Amino acid sequence: MPDSSDTVSIGDFSRMTQLSVKTLRHYHDIGLMAPSHVDPDTGYRYYSYDQLPTAAVVRRLRALDMSIADVKAVLAADPAGRNALIGTHLQRLEAQLADTRAAVDALRDILDPPRGAWKLEHRSVPTTAAVAVHDNVDRDDLPTWWEGAVAELQATVRTQHLTQTGPPGALFGFGIFDRDHGPATVFIPATGPVRPVGRVAEYTVPAAELLVVRHDGPHDDVDLAYTELGSYATRHEISVDGPLREYYERFAWDTPDPAQWRTDLCWPIFRSDRGGRR
Incomplete structure (x- = not known):
């Protein structure tokens, strides 16, 4: 068994990379991305922090409809060959669909990541009165369900x-990442007499200690922010299995320009102090 400080469970790796546990197991089975260690007694899979960049590249290439065979070729190639393969695929996509531009830009950010792009912050959130929609949701149905809620x-x-x-804001339970199905809650903090209607009911958002990173722009590359957030939380904090939390400080209902969107992504942690910025 490797040093536990250098590895994370498949569940935490899923939360960091935004790749489902089911997908990670499939990638292992087909030889695309194997875990760094598999416990011979339990069969539990463990991943190293060094695999986070590989997971980000794989996720982006698959989002760009690159075949498994071509993704394997990219991972196996030397730097020159890798760039040539990616370049050829990007040119083909750019000629076919203008809508792939955002994903192409995100891939280029992975190949040449900006330094110091993420500022992490500790935040203590008190209980908050709100109205909310709550349900158990399939991972694939989450975007449509979220919009309706x-x-x-x-x-x-x-x-x-x-x-x-x-x-x-929203809360996304661990099961969504661990089992592709789990609890999700969308809420709006509000006061006043609430009359339940449809799926909407009065709700108290629970207090939490959070590690927070601000994500600017559309959510096409939100996995990169979650990678930084989860990596720091599991390395340097006491990470807990509470729901991931998001606050939509500026979003589609405020401006039609996705470049102006601003979302606070929150990872639950255990703290006894009241820290500041990292």
Whole structure:
């Protein structure tokens, strides 16, 4: 068994990379990306922190519809060959679909990552009165479910004349990453008498100690921010299995320009102090 400080469980690796546990197991089975260690007694898979950049590249290449065989070729190639393979694939995609531009830019950021791009912050969040939509959701259905929940909540706040006290947010339970199905909650902090309607009900957002990173722009490359966030949380903090949390400080309902979107991504931790920025 390798040093536990150098490895993480498949569940934490899934949360860091935003690749589902099912996908990571599949990549192992087909020889695309093997864990750094498999416990011979339990069969549990463990990954090293050094594999995080590889996971990010694999995720982006697969998002760009590169075949498994070609992804394997990229990972096996020397730097010149790797860049040539990626360049050829990008040219083909750019000729076919203008919509791939955001994913192409994100891949280039992985190949030449900006230094010091992420500022981490400790945040203590108190319990907060809110209205919310909660359900157990399949991972693949999450974006559509999230959009519908936000629309219902905004309509409730507006028609019931509630006082919004903070930005909309969401909680994503561990099961969504570990089993591709789990609890999710979308909420809007608000005060005033709440009348349950449809899926919307009164809700108290639980207090939490969080490690936070701010993500600017669309969510196409949100996995990179989660990689930095989760890596720091599991290396330097006491990471807990509470839900990941997001706060949408500025989003589609504020501006149609995705470049102006701003989301706080939050990883739950255990703390006894009240720290500042990292």
